[in-house]
Amino acid sequence: MQALLEVGGLDRKSGLNRLKKPAKRPSWSHLKEQHKQLQWVDGLGDTDTWLEGIAPGKIADFAAEAGALDAAELRDYETGKLIALLACLVHAARRRARDDLSEMFCKRVAAKLKNAKDELEEIRKQQQALVERMIGTYRTVLERIDPADLVPRGADGVPVPFPAGKKARRRTARALAAKRAAALALAQTAVQSSGSFAAEFADIEAVAAHHGNNHEVLVARFYKRDRAPMFDLVGTLEFEAVSEDRRVLDALAHARVHQSATREYISELYEGQPLDLGFASQNWQRAVRDRRRPGMLDRRRFETLVFTYLAEHLRTGDVAITGSDTFNWLEQLPDWEECGPKLAQLCEETGLPDTAAGFTAALRERLERTAAEVDSGYPDNADLVIDENGVPVLRKQRAKGVSAMAEALEAEVKARMPERTLLGILSRTAYWVEWWRRFGPASGSDPKLKDPFGRYVLTTFVGGINMTFAEAARHISGVSAHELGALTNRHLSVDKINEAITDVVNAFMRLDLVKAWGDGTSVAADGTQMDTFIDNLLAESSIRYGGFGGIAYHHISDQYIALFSRFVPCGVWEAVYIIDGLLKNASEMKPDTIHADTQGQSFPVFCLAHLMGFELMPRIRNWKDRTFYRPSASARYRHIDVLFDQGGRNVIDWRLIEAHWRDLMRVSIAIREGTLASPLLLRRLGSNSHRNQIYRAFREVGRAVATVQLLKCISDPSLRRRVTAATNKVKSFNNFTDWLAFCNGGVIAENDPVEQEKAVKLTSLLANCVIFHTTLDLMDVVRELQAEGWQITGEDLAAISPYLTDHIMRFGSYATTELTARPDAFDPHLDVEFEAEDEQRAKA
Secondary structure (H helix, E strand, O other): OHHHHOEEOOOOEEHHHHHHOOOOOOOHHHHHHHHHHHHHHHOOOOHHHHOOOOOHHHHHHHHHHHHOOOHHHHOOOOHHHHHHHHHHHHHHHHHHHHHHHHHHHHHHHHHHHHHHHHHHHHHHHHHHHHHHHHHHHHHHHHHHOOHHHHOOEOOOOOEOOOOOOHHHHHHHHHHHHHHHHHHHHHHHHHHHHOOOHHHHHHHHHHHHHOOOOOOHHHHHHHOOOOHHHHHHHHHHOOEEEOOOOOHHHHHHHHHHHOOOOOOOEEEOEEOOEEOOOOOOOHHHHHHHEOOOOOOEEEHHHHHHHHHHHHHHHHHHOOEEEOOOOOOOHHHHOOOHHHHHHHHHHHHHHHOOOOOHHHHHHHHHHHHHHHHHHHHHOHHHOOOEEEOOOOOEEEOOOOOOOOOHHHHHHHHHHHHHOOOEEHHHHHHHHHHHHOHHHHOOOOOOOOOOOOOHHHHHHHHHHHHHOOOOHHHHHHHOOOOOHHHHHHHHHHHOOHHHHHHHHHHHHHHHOOOHHHHHOOOOOEEEEEEEEEEEOOOOOOOEEOOOOOOEEEEEEEEEEOOOOEEEEEEEEOOOOHHHHHHHHHHOOOOOOOOOEEEEOHHHOOHHHHHHHHHOOOEEOOOOOOHHHOOEOEOOOOOOOOOOHHHEOOOOOOEOOHHHHHHOHHHHHHHHHHHHHOOOOHHHHHHHOOOOOOOOHHHHHHHHHHHHHHHHHHHHHHHOHHHHHHHHHHHHHHHHHHHHHHHHOOHHHHEEOOOOHHHHHHHHHHHHHHHHHHHHHHHHHHHHHHHHHHHOOOOOOHHHHHOOOOOOOOOEEOOOOOOHHHHHOOOOOOOOOOOOOOHHHHHHHHHO
16 A cells, blocks of 8 residues: 555656546547556455445545545555555545546447437438439429320310220320330430439438438447447446346347457347347337348447447446446445334434325325315416416516615615725635634644634635636735645545535524525525536536536525535536535525526426425426326316326326335435435436336326426416526526636636536635625615614615625735734624514515
């Protein structure tokens, strides 16, 4: 183990540095490098045996501590502690190497499929002129051989019967034969003018080969360079099926048997039986088989089929990788025998029944009751109209206006806000809240800094505004780029920044003014695109936002403060991170309702929110395109029956839910205990997880919960207003953080995913400090106005957002003298009546 600390090689890097090295973007060369990285870390030893019996949480803590230190610092540890830290770091590196290699593989496969689809589209564009020419040729041929022109006609052109006389009939027949021969000759001439019969047949075959959405026949040509490293990869990783369906793994084994073959076709026999390719689409099956060669498979296309479906099964969790974290999530579920006391605690905290029958009955009763209430309330629902043709229409709501008093108050408040600097705001909040005390070495020892307060505030400031360390050293006297980088890497972990954010949130809750904005029981989640460097595994092009990089995903309280933030890849459905923010929220603010944009509409996410005791209510656009599920096939409604499927197909399968109740509880307990991350679960429970029984159970519960929320949405105008207001707040927060992180063109200048996560969280910490300080300044101004005779209500204050920026100076020289100015204690109280606002929210 100690050899990992030795520096050597041409790059003068230690093995420790190689262990901590993040994966790069999924290029062909990087795929090969990552495979070598996996082989190297596996060669360091069997860490599973070394660490057998040690809690995963303890291993993760030791690995994080070792990862935050460099070789020189680790050499100062005593031998026993050093070996323990390095063993845990190697163990984490082995699992991460498998995760990264598998992620690269999946992304490379996705890129090949995209290349094939783009190629097909290009072929279609190129063939458009060919198709138009063929249509012209066909039209000419039809005109020449039209049967209507080959019958006897009179002088007036009207068809006449054949003459009665024998000679006359012969003359007419000869004339018609000559006419037909001439027409055929003209048709042949038309074809010849287009090239030749052979060329025309070739054109027809070329168009027919790509007439459907059959990009599958084109994929193989893009695999030539990746073939060898992909076979090396599947030979190193150990795959296992999570169900009895092993067809993909059998196909993989068959492909590996014929890996060294050079012939174009291989036998379809596997272990004496024809290989079952029923897991693949019909297009793929047609692509790999040739009717002229029964019992044979096109080798190259078959290999691409195998890699394509192996990647899909890895993404959906139908195939697992031994020794992986993100591609073996079922391993992280507890056995049912371990769930006894934890189940009782889970059900007590979430309010869920603790039996399969009770859970199913409660959910069914909720759906039946909601549907009945919406149906009976339809005559009084002025917004929902179902016309005589059965077409439902939900009338748009007008935005609630702001009173003249509120507008005047807002203008006066903005005019009186004291001028502040970002560094001064951070310094004062650090004195008041002492969030900086959360930072320090991973070992928990004393930071051994001359001025830890000043250094941690400066480091937070630099990270929060997205300034590079080199630029910070130029603009701030007394600090160096090396010092700032070392503090960020070794003293500011992701967990410590989360704790600092929590401290600010808890202090913010003490302020009276926040009662004007909400009661803290709801949160909204949304993301904003962040540009990054491209040489890392997370960076991707964003279809939703545009640009290249990742997404800063925030959970914003109804009181404007950020409860949780994280950095997520662009290529991942954002909804999988909705619940994670609430589960990781450690503040005293405990929201039980979460709002989101349309990204939040996902059946597994609705299910997980229900299991965790949260109410998920996303903004629902195009609600008429959503499916309403009946609680039973016989359920009928007087007014709203047209909203539901009339064929009786969309009915909740309650027996499926009850049968898999244990699986639902095992997943819930694993997430509550922290052994399974909710984003990992939801990424695997995608729409293609048809073989995964847990996915089917999640989908069915999600259908019931989603239908309840749809019915509430269309029947409750106040709910729709709250959802809109909440999602608008999180969008405003995204704009606010974009304004704060103004340096470096908004680009996160890091390739390490951990450092990217820190950058997002430091900006959120800065934003929360600014929100906290602005709220205090608002309260001071309100006190001044009250002293001058202004009559101010909570409703007036509700119209003022703490995302004010006009009074804040971002640019110029950053004077560190503000770090030594200790502010007076803040006053959290405000002499304003807020009970009326609380009553209005309770009624809503």
